[in-house]
Structure formats: C-alpha cells, structure tokens
Amino acid sequence: MNKNSMIATGSPQNDQTFRPIKPHISSKRQGTSGKEKVESIPQIDLRQAVKLPEGEDLNEWLAKNVSDFYRQVSMLYSTITEFCTDEHCPVMSAGPGYRYLWSEDQSGSHPAEVTAPQYIIYLLKWIDSLLENEEIFPSTSNAPFPDDFIVYVKNCMKRLFRFYAHCYYHHLENFQALKMEKLLNTSFKHFIFFSYEFNLISQDQLEPLRDYIELVLNS
Structure with a gap:
C-alpha cells in the first residue's frame, strides 16, 4: 500500500477525507447518557502514563505510542469483524453526522467512499507500512x-480516532x-489522554465524540 501523509489540518474544509454532515451529536447518540462516567479497567494512572518520561526523546516516545495504539486498534477490530461488515457498515461513519473517505494521494485529494x-x-x-519504513x-x-x-504521527492519530468514533456510534452494543x-x-481513554498531552488531533476532528471525550477527561 502506498504511503499517505495527509496533513491533519485545523479545518474540515481542508481535509477532504472528513465529511461533517450534521451539527454535533449529543452523547445520548454515543452510547452514554451524558451523565454517567466512562467505565474502564482500573490499572495505572493513564494521565501520568502518557507524559514524556524524563530523559526520553520525544520522537521515540511518539513512535512507541503510535505503535502501541496501532496494536490496540488491531486487537479491538479483530473482536468485531463479524459485526462490522460491508453489509452492516456500508460507509465509514460516526453516526449520521460524520462520514470518512479514504485517500491514497499524498495530499489527501481524490478521496473515495469505502x-x-x-x-x-x-x-x-497504511500504518503498518509506515511503521516498517525505516526512513519514517x-x-x-x-x-x-x-x-x-510529527505530520505522520498526527495523521496516524487522526485516522485511528476515526476507528474509535465508528465503534462508539455503531458497535458499542x-x-x-x-x-x-x-x-x-480503557484503550480510548489512553488514546485521548495521549492526544491531548501532545496536541496531536485538532478539535474539529474530535467533534464527533466531543461529549464523550469530556466524560473521559473528567473520569
């Protein structure tokens, strides 16, 4: 697969693979009432776990975590493949309000609905090909x-977020x-804390799960 280094811009208009269709959808449409807390596996303090360790190179830390999130998403997806099918999920979306297009082009042009x-x-x-590329x-x-x-990191994180958004809207049950x-x-909390710690995903890209993210940040 060809590399795709689509730049994560601050505006959906500049990211042709991002298609907001309706205004923000409340957390009631995201599988939560908006009042409850996000239940996760009590392990370590994820807020502290995402911070750059003393003496660690920033790029090394970013690379390690992108690789970890790639493995987590791979594992999570493997559990729902019988439910996430072409028939049941004919478009990559986050509810009726957002759909995502795929592009192989370096600039993100010529996006296609899949x-x-x-x-x-x-x-x-795509992420696997990046991780295997010694120059990146x-x-x-x-x-x-x-x-x-950092452009590659932001693009990876932006696209991985879309997987979580799809799961919470369409596969939470x-x-x-x-x-x-x-x-x-737990995986999503880790992902969001890391994204916020290093400012890796723009707020407009996070909009589909805005209310849910607020629950995560306050849990």
Missing part, C-alpha cells in the same frame, strides 16, 4: 527521525455483548 471494514483494513495496512520510523536509536515526523466495553473504554 465501506467501514475496507477503511479500517486500509488504515491498519527508524528502529535503531542512532537513526534520525524525518523532519516532518457489540462490545457490551462481548463484555469488552471496559477494554474499549
């Missing part, structure tokens, strides 16, 4: 990161039935 499973598979293959994600400590490394809702919530 099914949710296709989008997620393309996403995972070097595996040795003495190899330099590219000057535009599936995770609940599989008794994996807490695992999904």
Whole structure:
C-alpha cells in the first residue's frame, strides 16, 4: 500500500477525507447518557502514563505510542469483524453526522467512499507500512527521525480516532455483548489522554465524540 501523509489540518474544509454532515451529536447518540462516567479497567494512572518520561526523546516516545495504539486498534477490530461488515457498515461513519473517505494521494485529494471494514483494513495496512519504513520510523536509536515526523504521527492519530468514533456510534452494543466495553473504554481513554498531552488531533476532528471525550477527561 502506498504511503499517505495527509496533513491533519485545523479545518474540515481542508481535509477532504472528513465529511461533517450534521451539527454535533449529543452523547445520548454515543452510547452514554451524558451523565454517567466512562467505565474502564482500573490499572495505572493513564494521565501520568502518557507524559514524556524524563530523559526520553520525544520522537521515540511518539513512535512507541503510535505503535502501541496501532496494536490496540488491531486487537479491538479483530473482536468485531463479524459485526462490522460491508453489509452492516456500508460507509465509514460516526453516526449520521460524520462520514470518512479514504485517500491514497499524498495530499489527501481524490478521496473515495469505502465501506467501514475496507477503511479500517486500509488504515491498519497504511500504518503498518509506515511503521516498517525505516526512513519514517527508524528502529535503531542512532537513526534520525524525518523532519516532518510529527505530520505522520498526527495523521496516524487522526485516522485511528476515526476507528474509535465508528465503534462508539455503531458497535458499542457489540462490545457490551462481548463484555469488552471496559477494554474499549480503557484503550480510548489512553488514546485521548495521549492526544491531548501532545496536541496531536485538532478539535474539529474530535467533534464527533466531543461529549464523550469530556466524560473521559473528567473520569
């Protein structure tokens, strides 16, 4: 799969793969009443866990965490493949208000509508190709990161967020039935804390889960 380094812009109008259709949807449409807390697996303090460790190189820390989130999303997706099908999810969306298009072009132009499973598979293959590219994600400590490394990181995080948004709008009941809702919530909390810590995703991109993110940040 070709590399795609679409720049995560601050405006949906400049990101042709982002299609807001309706205004913001309340948390009632996101599988939560808006009053409850997000239940997650009590383990470590995720707010502290995402902070850059003393003496750690920032790019190394970003690379490690992008790789971790890639593995988490791969695992989460593998649990719902029987539910997230071309028939049940004919577009990659976050409720009726947002749909996401896929583009292979370097600039993000010529976006195409694909099914949710296709989008997620393309996403995972795309990130895997980046992680395997030594010029972007070097595996040795003495190899330099590219000057535009943060662009790749932001693009990965932006697109990974779309997976979580799709899950909360369309597959939360599936995770609940599989008794994996807490695992999904824990992964998403970790993801959001990390994104906020390093300002990796613009607010307009986070809009589909705005209310839910507020619950996460206050839980």
